Amino acid sequence: MKLNDYPIFEFTSPLKPEHIQFFEDYGFLHFRGFINQDTVELFKREMRAIETRWAEQNLEKINGVPIKWGRDTDGRRIVQRFAFSSQHSDVLHEFIQDPRFTALFPLLGPHAKNPRMGENEKDGLVINHYINIDSSNFSRLGWHTDSLRDVFYGKRIMPMLNVGVHLTDAVPNNGGLKILAGTHKQGLLKLLFRKRYFMDHNPDKDEMSLMTKAGDLTIHDGRLWHRVEQSPLVGEISRRQVMYVPVICGEYMIKNENSKTQFYQRFQKLAK
Ligand SMILES: O=C(O)CCC(=O)C(=O)O
Numbered sequence: 001m002k003l004n005d006y007p008i009f010e011f012t013s014p015l016k017p018e019h020i021q022f023f024e025d026y027g028f029l030h031f032r033g034f035i036n037q038d039t040v041e042l043f044k045r046e047m048r049a050i051e052t053r054w055a056e057q058n059l060e061k062i063n064g065v066p067i068k069w070g071r072d073t074d075g076r077r078i079v080q081r082f083a084f085s086s087q088h089s090d091v092l093h094e095f096i097q098d099p100r101f102t103a104l105f106p107l108l109g110p111h112a113k114n115p116r117m118g119e120n121e122k123d124g125l126v127i128n129h130y131i132n133i134d135s136s137n138f139s140r141l142g143w144h145t146d147s148l149r150d151v152f153y154g155k156r157i158m159p160m161l162n163v164g165v166h167l168t169d170a171v172p173n174n175g176g177l178k179i180l181a182g183t184h185k186q187g188l189l190k191l192l193f194r195k196r197y198f199m200d201h202n203p204d205k206d207e208m209s210l211m212t213k214a215g216d217l218t219i220h221d222g223r224l225w226h227r228v229e230q231s232p233l234v235g236e237i238s239r240r241q242v243m244y245v246p247v248i249c250g251e252y253m254i255k256n257e258n259s260k261t262q263f264y265q266r267f268q269k270l271a272k
């Protein structure tokens, strides 16, 4: 596959064998138009409603996971990284129950036990809101895999998918999601040490840009290396909003308000 020239599929439930084969080979999948533009706008209004309530309560953490606060172009306090957002919105909770998501479960492999949406586990439904302005607290995210969390929990690395629902359009040369296709097949040493987790922001000659439009769905394997590049532009054009929900299997690890902040989550403060 040539870099930046990958197939963007149409979503089907169940998935087609070609989808499953592509995911096995490259560790990611991109589906065009999983939700329509009205739903995109609805979800953005939900984000605002949640952050207004959280701002009134001056919330710092949800179920032990730090909330990233910043300020928008108009000075308004905004949440730049939400966790467990569907626990705070009926609309988002409903969305996670969309039966189409179950079509993704076979991507966990044939032996996955209790495949499910991680609505109340890990960080639940995360929403990232990047913008490159002085008052922003989040404009990029360094190289990482999402499976590192399992290592910090002292667990065996379990099959896991991170499912992205994109709320803004990617534009060439405007930062955005970069992945190293195929790195889900690496050994544990590469998973741990290929790059300096979250600190390394350097482009990789093999990275691919995912050219997502608002409404698209992406799936990546938890072991795949990826990063979010800062937009070289400042202001509104640099705004990027995307929701992520994990698809997980195995033992249930539901979080609640007494859950502890994990060691790795302290690193996330470093991302700005
Ligand atoms: O914002 C993105 O597209 C990726 C975010 C990400 O990798 C993460 O939150 O773990």
Ligand SMILES: [Fe+2]
Binding pocket: 144, 145, 146, 226
């Ligand atoms: Fe990630």
